[in-house]
Amino acid sequence: MERIFASPSRYVQGKDVFKTGMAYIKDLGKKALLLTDETIWELVGAELFDTMKEAELDPVKEIFSGEASEKEIKRIGKIVTKEKVEVIVALGGGKAIDTGKAVADDAELPIAVLPTIASTDAPTSSLSVIYSDDGKFERYRFYDKNPELVLVDTAVIAKAPAKLLAAGIADALATYVEARAVAQSHSQNMVEGAQPIAAMAIAEKCEEVLFENALKAYQANQAGVVTPAFEAIVEANTLLSGLGFESAGLAAAHAIHNGFTAVEGDIHHLSHGEKVAYGTLTQLMLENADPEVLDDYIDLYQALDLPTTLEEMYLANASEQELLAIGEQATIEGETIHNMPFEVSAEDIVDALKAVDAYVKAYYPQ
Secondary structure (H helix, E strand, C coil): CCECCCCCCEEEEECCHHHHCHHHHHCCCCEEEEEECHHHHHHHHHHHHHHHHHCCCEEEEEECCCCCCHHHHHHHHHHHHHHCCCEEEEEECHHHHHHHHHHHHHHCCCEEEEECCCCCCCCCCCEEEEECCCCCEEEEEECCCCCCEEEEEHHHHCCCCHHHHHHHHHHHHHHHHHHHHHHHHCCCCCCCCECCHHHHHHHHHHHHHHHHHHHHHHHHHHHCCCCHHHHHHHHHHHHHHHHHHHHHCCCHHHHHHHHHHHCCCHHHHCCHHHHHHHHHHHHHHHCCCCHHHHHHHHHHHHHCCCCCCCCCCCCCCCCHHHHHHHHHHHCCCCCHHHHCCCCCCHHHHHHHHHHHHHHHHHHCCC
16 A cells, blocks of 8 residues: 655744735635635635735635535535636635635635635545535535645634643644554555655644643634644644644544534534544543543643533433444544544444543543
């Protein structure tokens, strides 16, 4: 099996690059579809639209509906054709970015990804997570290339709620945990290749940066300021985690996150990263990880106000049938949980979900 490493063509991060970095977009095309949602349009999009025009780009505004679904992808694709767009500019969070990547792939156009939060590792990858119109996970959609450009303005991200940065830290903390499992099982990474040495090195460095800088960056974000620790965490959440998960591979943590889409209720008020946090603890429990390792993750999650119990996941009153539905969704054919170095059943997941809850309640009394 060939070793494959995937990455965007260019990654640019720094304060105010949404003002100074228009040349990077212009290199990809002049007629640009600016895809974003109403909230981000008001916060950042309108100003960016004007900046694009000042830089002699020809932007077209399009408001994203909120769900990365096939229906939404097709709707936006028709606009791209009608307007004769040359480059897609996806501004916002993970689902807007994933939708933009799908639209760009369908239209065979370059894409510039401009995240406004550091809450997921979606910006750099050559895949999208596709959901149904009502938000249920359907599949991963893979592309032949990564984004041509990822433009990360840390001044913008510093103004976003700190809980979103915490969610990104949780998502990124899964990177090395899942990469280790893929290495042990000799499974494929997310681009259907063997895991390169570089990918594992990046995943390991990602974890190191997160544990060293997370709390300092979280406080900087709460103050709305950019510091070296904040820059480091934004890079870890976005670039290191993005390269790490794609080229080193995913395992149980993200599959369990996808499993959570099988149940209804308040759990869906939680972010991607918050759900991944509990998925990571569940993977560590499945692996029978050393208590010191498990405790390091729980300590950091709790310091960042991330969920570590079923109650905090809004699953305290979930029935056995609902928990089993999570396990069954997480173990469907093609899911990344099959990259674990041992077989995991739906029942195993139910037991591990409960075991995490019991462990935290026993040793971390509120």
